Amino acid sequence: MHVMNTYARLPVAFSHGQGCRITDTEGKEYLDALSGIAVSTLGHAHPRLVAAIAGQAGRMLHTSNLYRIREQEDLADKLVALSGMQEVFFCNSGCEANEAAIKLARYFGHKKGIETPTIIVMEKAFHGRTMATLSATGNRKAQAGFEPLVAGFVRVPYNDLQAIRSIAEHNRNIVAVMVEIIQGEGGIHLAAPEFQSGLRQLCDERDWLMICDEVQCGMARTGKWFGYQHAGVQPDIATLAKGLGSGVPIGACLAGGKAAGLFGPGNHGSTFGGNPLACAAALTTIATIEADGLMAAAERVGLQLRQGFKEALAGTAGVLEIRGQGLMIGIELDRPCGELVGKALAAGLLINVTADKVVRLLPPLIFSEAEAAELVARLTPLIKDFLGA
Ligand SMILES: *Cc1c(COP(=O)(O)O)cnc(C)c1O
Numbered sequence: 001m002h003v004m005n006t007y008a009r010l011p012v013a014f015s016h017g018q019g020c021r022i023t024d025t026e027g028k029e030y031l032d033a034l035s036g037i038a039v040s041t042l043g044h045a046h047p048r049l050v051a052a053i054a055g056q057a058g059r060m061l062h063t064s065n066l067y068r069i070r071e072q073e074d075l076a077d078k079l080v081a082l083s084g085m086q087e088v089f090f091c092n093s094g095c096e097a098n099e100a101a102i103k104l105a106r107y108f109g110h111k112k113g114i115e116t117p118t119i120i121v122m123e124k125a126f127h128g129r130t131m132a133t134l135s136a137t138g139n140r141k142a143q144a145g146f147e148p149l150v151a152g153f154v155r156v157p158y159n160d161l162q163a164i165r166s167i168a169e170h171n172r173n174i175v176a177v178m179v180e181i182i183q184g185e186g187g188i189h190l191a192a193p194e195f196q197s198g199l200r201q202l203c204d205e206r207d208w209l210m211i212c213d214e215v216q217c218g219m220a221r222t223g224k225w226f227g228y229q230h231a232g233v234q235p236d237i238a239t240l241a242k243g244l245g246s247g248v249p250i251g252a253c254l255a256g257g258k259a260a261g262l263f264g265p266g267n268h269g270s271t272f273g274g275n276p277l278a279c280a281a282a283l284t285t286i287a288t289i290e291a292d293g294l295m296a297a298a299e300r301v302g303l304q305l306r307q308g309f310k311e312a313l314a315g316t317a318g319v320l321e322i323r324g325q326g327l328m329i330g331i332e333l334d335r336p337c338g339e340l341v342g343k344a345l346a347a348g349l350l351i352n353v354t355a356d357k358v359v360r361l362l363p364p365l366i367f368s369e370a371e372a373a374e375l376v377a378r379l380t381p382l383i384k385d386f387l388g389a
Helices: 047-059 070-083 095-111 132-138 161-170 193-206 275-291 293-310 340-347 369-387
Strands: 014-018 021-024 027-033 087-091 118-122 153-156 174-179 209-213 238-241 251-255 319-325 328-333 352-354 358-361
Touching: 027 369, 047 275, 070 087, 070 251, 070 275, 095 132, 095 174, 095 209, 095 238, 095 251, 095 340, 153 161, 161 174, 161 193, 174 193, 174 251, 193 209, 238 293, 275 293, 293 319, 293 369, 328 369, 340 352, 340 369
Parallel strands: 118 153, 118 174, 174 209, 209 238
Antiparallel strands: 014 021, 021 027, 087 251, 238 251, 319 328, 328 358, 352 358
């Protein structure tokens, strides 16, 4: 095996999938409650997406951002309409989308004469693995061994508006606050609505940019196109990736308000970013979510899952909390539970554990009510058995 050893991989490989089921190379079938970490929005081999990708591949895969790209312009129009933003930069992943956001915030600062622009970030945040996004990430284990980190970030506890206010009192270099409306890798933690609106108000008062990393919670997964739409706040920058292309790599950095119109030619770029293939996949993903009512489905089926697990696990010692929004769900246990992933795999279920103790469920948006009932029925005994309950 000559693949660099950056993942603790499970000993299984998959050959094909259909809807929310995927099959391994031995022919065993699994129910996919993870979507490759919030990526496979439309599940597997969705006929409409397959046709769109094949059609686009037959016309043109790549030209270059040296030229206009019609699919990219169409996707930008669509994302602007859905997000309340004004313009979009396209890239290929979540960390790149966040890099663009960080560069925008620094540029915004420099334009106001702030020479060492600083961004407020959260404890337990995850923003990516590139040097700047790793530095913004609130996980010492992920950063260890890669110092020196990129300067220009200060960290506060999540949901702590007072901590941000007190930094504002003495630090004149702050240009932005960067936040996940629902922390994914950090363990499915939700930003309180008052925190979100307070942040917006503070950003207005102080002339800071509000940046929402929607890489995991965006794209209709929580029952709205963007997580920030639940509380009705409008950030200046939002980033997308994971679910945007339903498996075809694409990222996007959306800017509005004070963050719009900052960049000019030469300020940023990406060879592959916004290529016709990736944009066709994203346009089809969005069109399918709209045509098939998948946003409302995410809300409905997500509620069914949370209620289902609450009932099934009621009174089980060791289950601390079941939380989430739409199809972004965490079941927090009182102990590290990474081994549940392997147990679930053996039982034909794809799930994940994050932040040591949180079972994380991120099913495709096409997850049906029957599949949700099946997931509750099949996963509950594994959790109870693990807890010795
Ligand atoms: C996954 C994730 C990223 C990083 O995305 P990559 O495509 O792996 O670079 C950034 N932010 C959040 C919130 C994520 O969940």
